Amino acid sequence: MSRFQVRKVAVLGAGVMGAQIAAHLVNVKVPVVLFDLPAKEGPKNGISLKAIDNLKKLKPAPLGVPEDAARIQPANYEEHLDLLKDCDLIIEAIAERMDWKLDLYQKIAPFIAPHAIVASNTSGLSITKLSEALPESIKPRFCGIHFFNPPRYMYLVELIPTPTTEAGYLDQLETFVTTTVGKGVVRAKDTPNFVANRVGIAGMLATIHEAQKFGLTYDVVDDLTGKKMGRASSGTFRTADVVGLDTMAHVIKTLQDNLKDDPFFPSYATPPVLAKLIEQGALGQKAGAGFYKKVGKDILRLDPAQGEYVVAGAKGDPIVDRILKKPAAERLKLLRESTNPQAQFLWAILRDSFHYVAVHLADIADSAREVDFAMRWGFGMKQGPFELWQEAGWQQVAGWVKEDIEAGKALCNAPLPAWVFDGRTGVHTPEGSWSASQGKYIPRSNLAVYQRQHFPESLVGSGAADPLKAGTEVFRNDDIRVWTLDGEVLIATITCKLHLISPAVTEGLLKAVELAEAKYQGLVIWSPDDVFSAGANLEALMPVFMKSGSKGIAPEVKKLQDALLRVRYANVPVVAAMRGIALGGGCEIAVACAKRVAAMETYVGLVEVGVGLLPGGGGLTYIARRAAENAQAGPGSDLLNFLKGGFEGAAMAKVGTSAIESRKLGYLLDSDVIVPNKDELLHVAISQAKAMADAGYRAPAKAQIPVAGRMGIATIKASLVGMRDGGFISQHDFHIASLIADVVCGGEVEAGTVVTEEYLMTLERKHFCSLLDHPKTQERIMGMLQTGKPVRN
Incomplete structure (x- = not known):
């Protein structure tokens, strides 16, 4: 089968999900036509137009970036069905009504291109029943596609085939969704609510039941079932409010209507408190009230006994907090044996989840892998239920669950399947994950798209390579590892917490460049998690500062500046592979590189003003250089106009909230690459380094930078005076911003004076050190180190 090329996608339905799916498609540069019903009044495209405008x-x-909304083409079913003929993929995302969907399929069928894939974005309707409304010629190209809300941020997409879906088309769609849309795909069976919602909503219902049984309030439950438990920070009841209580009730009803023979069927009953809230119109966050209600700045929780909202904020008991920090085996044992009601509650919901997934594995998924990834990616869990069970000791935990079932403590009396007790130590192994339906271990997909993922997310027991130990190590110190996968491109990985920049990191970067120039085609700076670098390690420099003051810090700043100049002028291409946060010094490393390859969710900015400092590693020099380059590209242009954006970005600590916005702020260039899937980042970065080397890469010529000088400084400071006097910034903010202006404008020189990067970095270093000696800056630094929050003074 030929390569599936998606030139254009049609999204049918401009509701919450349809419009946001369309938005994410244009984020990844896929052209979209967004359809809805013709409006009864005004422009026929009124419904789609309103949805597109609302996305901003x-x-x-x-x-x-909001302006990309204009890339979505509005359409309606009355006038524009011909547009479907040019679409390679059609995603139907209308309301969860079988009759409405079937009626729409009959309407669009004559206009579907003979090669196009058609997919229904539904959270639980039978995909097989939906396919029955389609002509025979379309059935092989039809499947379910379930995005999670919000589609841009939720990594999970479930693909659900019907008995007539051809495997080749499903493979093509999985490849597109993985590499172009940037998602983690789980293939689900066509059962009610598929995998994530089936397990997740059953778990939420069990949590509500057990919370009531143990007499726990909603805020305590959310505190216990959030980050402390390795789950989404919103816990259980806040998650329900965010999802929408009516949406949750709809998913529950799907379980009730379709699973009457399920041994867990009694636990699918709608909780009375949920039914009452829905009846009152308290549908959660979108309605302003649900399990919680915000009044002014106060968060209140529902007290179901009184039927009123009371002050929220109660936390779990300290003893339970301590238990939750223990290793898995010890943690589960202590929870089970504790007499504390909160600990007993936590053991109960874990037992319920283990029981549920074991009983239903054969029905809902091809293997345990799909269940664990679905819960990680769809419900924000650090570990899926099977991998936690495996890590805690499979047979020991199985015995405890069996005892609770036999004692009548579980949600139902269905026994654990026989395969649980066959002597195994878990369900994930290096050869694959257990399939209860096939009675064997199934390896991960071998689709070509997954060969682009050097270190995809892995599960406990799967034997996946550790990226901090993989490949061939060439150099290592306390905070950086320099290594290679292929012997052709070198990789530098900062290994310390948050990948903060320490003297050891500076030393390691210099060594990496030296090694790369000696025998490699290029150097990639990459980290395997969601932090490229959070900036300088201020805490590590505190002893030096306490002993020698800013004079002791100045040489360390100089070393970093020199190292980043060495990166910039390396004789081999240095590529920053960015994912997650690249702030302060992390941003400065990135902009020093020859190229940047950034995952879609990369947040970049110079944020030093938050700790009372200015960028000291070349960030302001970069702003001055880029402004000069842009001004020179348009003869007669006013340099100050090009400086304005960069100055504001540094002075106001603006952070790009996507790789696209980071490009708009100037931290990524048009020539840089944005990669939708985080797990393909390293592959693309290595490929870019090799391509640049093959093209005969040469380091840039030493920069000669014309600056705005004292006139530019005076102009910027005039605008700052207004902001200070109007109360928009503090006196210390004014002082820092004035120093930033001094650097980006080149200091007290005439406008148009040409300076070097080293000259500008000397100004950076001078002002950075002067701020270190300022009491207000010291307050900000100590506040950040002690609380993690910026101090405004």
Whole structure:
């Protein structure tokens, strides 16, 4: 089968999900036509137009930058069905009504291109029943596709085939969704609510039941079932409010209507408190009230006994917090044996989840891998239920669950399947994950798209390579590892917490460049988690500062500046492979590189003002250089106009909230590459380094930078005076911003004076050190180190 090329996608339905799916498609540069019903009044495209406009206002933002909303083409079913003929993929995302969906399929069928894939974005309707409304010629190209809300941020997409879906088309769609849309794909069976919602909603219902049984309030439950338990920070009841209580009730009803023979069927009953809230119109966050209600700045929780909202904020008991920090085996044992009601509650919901997934594995998924990834990616769990069970000791935990079932403590009396007790130590092994339906271990997909993922997310027991130990190590110190996968491109990985920049990191970067120039085609700076670098390690420099003051820090700043100049002028291409946060010094490392390859969710900015400092590693020099380059590209242009954006970005600590916005702020260039899937980042970065080397890469010529000088400084400071006097910034903010202006404008020289990068870095270093000696800056630094939050003074 030929390569599936998606030139254009049609999204049918401009509701919450349809519009946001369309938004994410334009984020990854896929052209989209967004269809809905013709409006009864005004323009026929009124419904789609309104949905597109609303995308610019939503939080969290579905678009990388608001102006990309214009890339979505509005359409309606009455006038524009001919547009479907040019679409390679059609995603139907209308309301969860079987009759409405079937009626729409009959309407669009004559206009579907003979090669196009058609997919229904549904959270639980039978995909097989939906396919029955389609002509025979379309059935092989039809499947379910289930995005999670919000589509831009949720990594999980479930693909659900029907008995007539041809495997080749499903493979093509999985490849597109993985590499172009940037998602983690789980293939699900066509059962009610598929995998994630089936397990997740059953788990939420069990949590509500056990919370009531143990007499726990909603805020305590959310505190216990959030980050402390390795789950989404919103816990259980806040998650329900965010999802929408009506949406949750709809998913519950799917379980009730379709699973009457399920041994867990009694636990699918709608909790009375949920039914009452829905009846009152308290549908959660979108309605302003649900299990919680915000009044002014106060968060209140529902007290179901009184039927009123009371002050929220209660936390779990300290003893339970301590238990939750223990290793898995000890943690589960202590929870089970404790007499504390909160500990007993936590053991109960874990036992319920183990029981549920074991009983239902054969029905809902091809293997345990799909269940664990679905819960990680769809419900924000650090570990899926099977991998936690395996890590804690499979047979020991199985015995405890069996005892609770026999004692009548579980949600139902269905026994654990026989395979649980066959002597195994878990369900994930290096050869694959256990399939209860096939009675064997199934390896990961071998689709070509997954060969682009050097270190994909792995599960406990799967024997996956550790990226901090993989490949061939060439150099290592306390904070950086320099290594190679292929012997052709060198990789530098900062290994310390948050990948903070320490003297050891500076030393390691210099060594990496030296090694790369000696025998490699290029150097890639990459980290395997969601932090490229959070900036300088201020805490590590505190002893030096306490002993010698800013004079002791100045040489360390100089070393970093020199190292980043060495990166910039290396004789081999240095590529920053960025993912997650690249702040302060992390941003400065990135902009020093010859190229940047950034995952879509990369947040970049110079944020030093938050700790009372200015960028000291070349960040302001970069702003001055880029402004000069842009001004020179348009003869007669006013340099100050090109400086304005960069100055504001540094002075106001602006952070790009996507790789797209980071490009708009100037931290990524048009020539840089944005990669939708985080797990393909290293592959693309290595490929870029090799391509640049093959093209005969040469380091850039030493920069000669014309600056705005004292006139530019005076102009910028005039605008700052207004902000200070109007109360928008503090006196210390004014002082820092004035120093930033001094650097980006080149200091007290005439406008148009040409300076070097070293000259500008000397100004950076001078002002950085002067700020270190300022009491207000010291307050900000100590506040950040002690609380993790910026101090405004």
